[in-house]
Amino acid sequence: MKKLTSLLFLICIIFSCGTKQSDLAIPVAYLQLEKTTLEIADVVTGLDIPWDIDASIPGELWFTEQKGLVHRMNLKTGERKVMLALDDVLFRKSYGLLGMAVHPKGNYLFIHYTYQVNDNDLQQVVNSRLVRYDIHNEELTNRKVLLDEIPGNTYHNGSRIIISPDDKIIFSMGDAGRTDQTQRDDFLVGKIMRLNLDGSIPEDNPVSGSPIWSRGHRNPQGLAFGRNNILYSSEHGPNNDDEVNLIRKNANYGWPDVQGFCDQPGEQEYCDEHQIMEPLIAWTPTIAVAGTGFYDSPKIPEWQNSLIVANMKGRALRVLNLTEDGEQVDQEHIFFQKYFGRLREVAVAANGDVFVGTTNTDWHPRFQPWMYDGLPSGPDRILRIRAVNKSEMIDSLPVLKEDDEAMELMSEGWQNPVGEEELAEGQKLYIQNCLACHNPEGTGAPGLYPPLANTNWVTGDKIRLIRTLLLGLSEPIEVNGETYNQEMPSYAHLSDQQIADVLTYIRNSFGNQADGVLEGEVFVERQSLNK
Ligand code: HEC
Incomplete structure (x- = not known):
């Protein structure tokens, strides 16, 4: 019995149950x-x-x-x-x-x-x-x-x-x-x-x-x-x-x-x-x-x-x-x-x-x-x-x-601006990870590696683009009218920020122009895919 009482006492210290032993909620403010x-x-x-x-x-x-x-x-x-x-x-x-x-x-x-x-x-x-x-x-x-x-x-x-x-x-x-x-x-x-x-x-x-x-x-x-x-x-x-x-x-x-x-x-x-x-x-x-x-x-x-x-x-x-x-x-x-x-x-x-x-x-x-x-x-x-x-x-x-008035809210209509820093970081990552197949100019290699210049895969739907990097790709795909069917490896080992940077880079290089990819956008896809 003594043991039990001291155990309860300990629990009460941890959960600060005070006088009301049945209440495990911890007050944080009034x-x-x-x-x-x-x-x-x-x-x-x-x-x-x-x-x-x-x-x-x-x-x-x-x-x-x-x-x-x-x-x-x-x-x-x-x-x-x-x-x-x-x-x-x-x-x-x-x-x-x-x-x-x-x-x-x-x-x-x-x-x-x-x-x-x-x-x-x-x-x-x-x-x-x-x-x-x-x-x-x-x-x-x-x-x-x-x-x-x-x-x-x-x-x-x-x-x-x-x-x-x-x-x-x-x-x-x-x-x-x-x-x-x-x-x-x-x-x-x-x-x-x-x-x-x-x-x-x-x-x-x-x-x-x-x-x-x-x-x-x-x-x-x-x-x-x-x-x-x-x-x-x-x-x-x-x-x-x-x-x-x-x-x-x-x-x-x-x-x-x-x-x-x-x-x-x-x-x-x-x-x-x-x-x-x-x-x-x-x-x-x-x-x-x-x-x-x-x-x-x-x-x-x-x-x-x-x-x-x-x-x-x-x-x-x-x-x-x-x-x-x-x-x-x-x-x-x-x-x-x-x-x-x-x-x-x-x-x-x-x-x-x-x-x-x-x-x-x-x-x-x-x-x-x-x-x-x-x-x-x-x-x-x-x-x-x-x-x-x-x-x-x-x-x-x-x-x-009580709050006297509603706080001012920022507008949601905001595009992610493409920063110099992300572009420089993205370029480095591109050289290390992608250039071997997709080429320095993003032209790919005929019949083997698809181009990244002017493709709907790169500048289009960001979800598909992010997921391509997280999952890799091995199904036959069509890019600018040509069919490719080689293995694109997964880049899930890169961090969310790195994937965001390299994608921001390819969306804004080789003549492409599109809004950047946020770290949070990669986070969401990774979380959803459990990768
Ligand atoms: C080992 C070669 C290889 C490397 C390295 C590689 N890819 Fe790919 N990539 C491919 C292949 C092959 C496909 C087409 C896959 C298919 O046919 O299913 C592809 C497809 C793509 C596509 C979709 C199609 C297109 O061309 O728009 C994108 C976007 C892409 N890669 C981006 C990247 C990025 C970014 C990196 C570096 C982080 C990278 N790839 C690294 C081989 C590679």
Whole structure:
């Protein structure tokens, strides 16, 4: 017994459980609202892009990592288990394992993820599916595909899943780049959908025999039910007009013809004609609104009847106080701006605890680093926010306040300029690694080694180009009308920066002119290919 007590004591020192032995979360800061003081604590650290978080089973936290893992955690003991490691997920940039929901009764898990359709790693074709598992004791069993072959793309694959108060699956899907299909009821892209728990179509859905509940969405990645069972969604806009919408049965949200409110030339007419629902609120420049939760617990009176929206680019948590009827946003509050970096997901537990997932290790900061000064470096974490008594506060921790105004955001419209340094480095690497076959002038050798001058392989699709170096090439290929069929070795042993430099060099030599390749672009392909 003595041993056990000292062990507990040791654990408590490590996890600083203090007076509350059952709480393994580690406080990192406080947030002072008008009256209430909130404690922000680390619940899970060391994560790689936690994408979805579900707190609907009391005492448990379920969360995913985008690369294909589903975790279940006992909040009392801190015990954590990987419930699922997908072996057919296609993880790259914004896609992979996306939405997840656990049924509040604890009997089902629902997930939505992307997979590769063809077997060509140089040009992958992406689809996605919605899948249900039974949660049986400690295992997931009876995998059942509810929706399959949802067309995908290298962007805008959605998604979010929640269970409605009337026990239906609500599932949001992005436009998958198919803007001509978001208004059409014969395609599932750009929709919010509603299904029975077994995947069948509810009889009272607006389009007979279809899961479609609402249409005209771009990329909704937040769903929450408020008072009176009102459904809200958050949705990524293009360079303008991120939105929070109130979702009604059979309504049309206007994408791609209407962006944000019906306030641009031509939009008003289209809105009248097509009965477009305008958002409750829109943001330009965009802040990348993602996971959304509804808060209504008296534990944080300032946040009652509010939507809590995670912002990735905006690097903040926005709390939107709703009007009594829930039909409008009354006030907008900004918290944590820049402090924890990019925030992707929010989950509100029945006891009033709020869980927030960071996403600083994803692709975006690697592609557009100029937007992210002072970004906390990874790994990612899940934070818990809850009200505390002043007497419980640890003096040494910072006390944050509401942000007065939104920070200025850098434009995304930026091409990677080709620097002298990268070119010089790239030239060196070219001489060492490529010149023997492709020639000093990039002309190749007839019938053996293809040219690098003026070829679509070099100046075209960067993904294919980067992957050519990571994977090598041994299939017959056609370059400028000639067929080549020799072995091109893999250069996966070069660093991301070296591959970026040599590719930047060949894209800007031998008469070629194209934008440079970023280290982050190589990182993403290597991560996705597991090379
Ligand atoms: C041992 C010879 C060899 C070396 C060294 C080599 N390549 Fe290649 N490369 C080839 C061959 C052969 C192909 C065509 C492969 C096929 O037919 O499947 C090719 C194809 C390519 C292509 C696509 C087709 C084109 O010509 O646009 C690119 C781009 C390319 N190489 C870039 C490079 C770069 C960059 C390096 C150095 C880091 C390099 N290669 C080093 C032999 C080589």
